[in-house]
């Protein structure tokens with residue numbers, strides 16, 4: 001296990017549930033995005049994920065990380081959409097497989113093309129099973145996913161368990177960036193009850209109430225990207241998210 005994964009596990013252990021901020025390299029200037037990341041760190045976010053469903057330029061990632069990395073002490077983790085989303089300047093990469101894609105390229109094809117570069121760059125690869133539910137957003141469309149209906153969370157749970165049995169160490173339940181309806185807490189609860197590995201939930205989370213409910217259902221990591229784009233006071237928002245995640249985790253612990 002690498003340093004970033006160890007850090008995430010320790011942080012989950014001590015806080016119960018943590019918040020990670022997703023930065024989309026296509027949504028603003030390098031300066032603006034770096035400023036968001038720094039303010040999110042100050043407000044208690046645990047790591048910065050960098051990714052977008054439509055990113056095609058490795059250069060953009062390099063430029064962003066060059067500026068951002070020296071100003072952060074929390075880890076930067078690539079959240080790749082494809083093989084261009086690689087930079088040697090990040091601390092780690094979610095080495096992820098889109099489990100419910102209809103296209104084998106997104107399950108093992110892109111991973112095979114990227115693996116030698118990940119090794120050459122010395123990036124810490126954190127194996128993760130990625131499952132798209134509900135609307136799916138751009139990630140669902142680009143990744144040729146067959147999104148799992150919210151009313152059928154047992155299918156997502158079966159995929160999650162299969163990923164755990166295959167040796168993946170994290171599960172990500174994705175609703176799609178900016179979607180109207182995030183993953184329902186009931187679906188999170190059912191997936192959580194099937195697996196023992198850390199569960200990440202993201203897509204469409206906008207309020208601290210939603211984040212608390214997601215953590216109370218058993219999510220260990222909640223990810224938000226779009227929410228910061230609509231507020232002035234980023235620190236206040238992210239702080240409320242980190243607190244909500246911890247409160248939710250406490251509620252989850254009490255009912256176990």
Ligand code: 1GP
Nearest residue numbers: 177178202203204225226
């Ligand atoms: C998308 O889960 C992330 O991959 C974050 O989604 O932008 O809706 O917060 P939002």
